[in-house]
Amino acid sequence: MLKSIKTSVVALILVSTAIIAHAQKKITEGTLVYGMKYKVDAPGAPEEQKVKFNGDISKLELDLGPASVGVFMDSKSGTGLLLVDIPVAQKQLASKMTKADMEESNAAKPKYSDFKATGEKKTVAGYNAEKYTFKDDKGGTGELWATTDVEIPTNIATADFKEVKGFIVLVETTMATVTLKSVTEGKVGELSVTKVPAGYDEITYAEMKALQQQGGGE
Numbered sequence: 001m002l003k004s005i006k007t008s009v010v011a012l013i014l015v016s017t018a019i020i021a022h023a024q025k026k027i028t029e030g031t032l033v034y035g036m037k038y039k040v041d042a043p044g045a046p047e048e049q050k051v052k053f054n055g056d057i058s059k060l061e062l063d064l065g066p067a068s069v070g071v072f073m074d075s076k077s078g079t080g081l082l083l084v085d086i087p088v089a090q091k092q093l094a095s096k097m098t099k100a101d102m103e104e105s106n107a108a109k110p111k112y113s114d115f116k117a118t119g120e121k122k123t124v125a126g127y128n129a130e131k132y133t134f135k136d137d138k139g140g141t142g143e144l145w146a147t148t149d150v151e152i153p154t155n156i157a158t159a160d161f162k163e164v165k166g167f168i169v170l171v172e173t174t175m176a177t178v179t180l181k182s183v184t185e186g187k188v189g190e191l192s193v194t195k196v197p198a199g200y201d202e203i204t205y206a207e208m209k210a211l212q213q214q215g216g217g218e
Contacts, residue, residue, distance in 0.1 A: 026151040029054045030185040034157065037177045048181070051157045057191040058155035073156040074193045078102055081193040082208060083200060094200040095208040096193065110136035110173070115144075115164050124169040125180040132164055142173040150183065 032051040050061045056076040062069040070083035078099035085092050097105070112134050120131040122145065129145035136142065146166030152158070157178075158168045169180040196202045203211075 025149065027183065027185045028153060029188055030152075030183060031188060032152070032155070032157060032183055033181045035179045035181050037179075038175070039177070040175055042176075049157070049178070051155055052188040052191065053153055053155045054188055054191045055153060057193060058153070058157070059191050060156045071156060072191060072193045073102070073159070075154045075156075075159060077193075079193050081196070082205070083197065084208070092200040093208060093211070094196040094202050095205045096196070096202070097205050101205045109160070110138045110140065112136050112142070112160050113163075115161070125182065127167075127169055127180075129169050130166070134161075136173070140174045142171065144168055144172070145170040152183070 030053060032053070034049045034051070036045065036047055036049060038045055044065055046062055046064065052059045052061070057072060057074050060071045060073075062071075066088055067084055067086045069085075070081075072081040072083075074080065080097035080102045082095045082097060083093070114135045115132050116134070118131045118133060122129060122131070124145050124147070127147035127149045129147040132144050132146060134142050134144065144161060144164065146161075146164050146168050148166045150167055152167045154162055161168050161171070171178045
């Protein structure tokens, strides 16, 4: 009987340890893929968003048809780098973004607050998640689901929800529903907001904005 009890205790400890290890899994470098479903008219908007991250720096990759866009963000300094590749025009442009530039580019986005855990649970992308409600400064409301099964650095996809405990796996607003499809741990290489890749012409952020307003300068 004593031996049986000891065996049960050991088994319980092992199971508990496994649960804790899973809950505390930390990934510092890898790739996130999110599925996008829009509630508003968004012609040409991508159905997926890919985010690569390495420590404090992350990169959002967007395929916009005639152009591909890369947006880098350093969550610690608040600075960024914007890359635009337009093969048909044989243009590769890069703009370094100061903290003020990043804030300006995000000025039109809603600011989220009043996050409240509801206690409701479900599984999203294989992770145990809890539902939160929130409000925005435009008068809207939304909900999100966050998990503590895995720890991912704050990145360009989750920076708006830093007040929430856990990693965001689903966000639903009046504009769209964004759902995590996968998390892949692995090397993504160096990510930098200060180094312009070879082949790209560096211009100022003001010049980049002017080109965007002109439809890419065409």
